[in-house]
Amino acid sequence: MPNPALLFGGALNYWLMKSEPHECSIDDALAAPAATVPWTGVRNYQARNFMRDRMRVGDGVLFYHSSCAEPGIAGVAEVASRPYPDPTQFDPDSRYFDPASSRSEPRWWLVDVRALRKTRLIPIAELRAHPELSGMTVLRRGNRLSITPVSAAEWRFITKRLMKEHA
DNA sequence: GCCAACGTTGGC
């Protein structure tokens, strides 16, 4: 088995990951040990597949606050672990418990995410206002995916331009 | 709280 980094040309991928700030905000993530949090609770197959099959340690992450007063990008993070089974699926006391899953055949996988820095909040309306970002998956009508891919161009535009502007 | 959009469930 060749090194996956060779197969993928060593190129990193970029992602946008939604978190509800009352569950885990960018401040919460930065305050965690090693500024790292397990991305628990994803119970959507497409989002799971991104974490389980596509993410690599070091991938860039736009940390997005959702279901809150000010939805938008709140910080920059990175993928900090390889995928592993989400422990909450085995915990009967967890709201994410999945009785249909088993330790021998886990259904739900996650990665650890390390917060790198908090940024000014970039509201979703501002993202929509930039034609450069019109192709972003997260902006698509009716999108509900909590994890979506971000292109290298979108990543550059957001991190190098929007994050340097003032609100 | 509304509601569009979409994923999941389950009867057939």
Next chain:
DNA sequence: GCCAACGTTGGC
């Protein structure tokens, strides 16, 4: 395997 009903997401 179809598809109606239902549940959830998440911006507004």
